Amino acid sequence: MSDNYxxxxxxxxxxxxxxxxxxxxxxxxxxxxxxxxxxxxxxISRLKQYKIIETTQIHLNEKELGYESSAFTGIILKEDPNxxxxxxGLKKIPEIVECYYISGQYxxxxxxxxxxxxxxREILYEKIDAIGGIVRTETTINFGTVFKRNCPIxxxxxxx
Numbered sequence: 001m002s003d004n005y006x007x008x009x010x011x012x013x014x015x016x017x018x019x020x021x022x023x024x025x026x027x028x029x030x031x032x033x034x035x036x037x038x039x040x041x042x043x044i045s046r047l048k049q050y051k052i053i054e055t056t057q058i059h060l061n062e063k064e065l066g067y068e069s070s071a072f073t074g075i076i077l078k079e080d081p082n083x084x085x086x087x088x089g090l091k092k093i094p095e096i097v098e099c100y101y102i103s104g105q106y107x108x109x110x111x112x113x114x115x116x117x118x119x120x121r122e123i124l125y126e127k128i129d130a131i132g133g134i135v136r137t138e139t140t141i142n143f144g145t146v147f148k149r150n151c152p153i154x155x156x157x158x159x160x
Contacts, residue, residue: 007153007154010033010039010043011043011047013033014029014040014047015053017032026041067115068115069113069115069116069119069142071111071112071141071142072112073112073128073137073140074105074106074108075106075108076107077107083108085133089131090108095119096112096123106138112124
């Protein structure tokens with residue numbers, strides 16, 4: 001959390017409301033929390049200013065859009081200092097939906113979505129392996145997401 005901002009009970013309640021429904025109108029949040037609409041606007045603006053709220057996004061249903069396969073791929077690089085160039089190449093592959101720096105045997109860890117296993121093979125062997133500086137990839141097929149969530153919102157004490 002930001003060194004300059006401490007969440008209070010109102011901030012926490014607003015974040016919980018938004019976490020349940022990011023499209024919930026501010027006026028409904030205000031009514032639910034019995035606070036003013038302007039206070040909700042002010043607090044959300046401040047939470048954005050301090051980067052506690054980074055962005056509001058929709059989550060697309062991969063399967064409904066035709067992506068029947070997904071996988072996690074670890075990437076071993078020839079030289080780690082080349083990672084920025086390799087990441088730029090990975091960003092050009094739209095089926096790579098997440099990319100992380102990690103510790104251990106891999107430098108980068110990816111989540112890939114694909115229409116089917118043939119499409120996944122094409123992404124791995126024709127797109128990712130074509131990026132210079134990658135020594136090896138290791139891929140694990142994802143059979144389904146059990147759950148996905150944001151990090152917990154820290155509890156705060158009311159100064160009352």
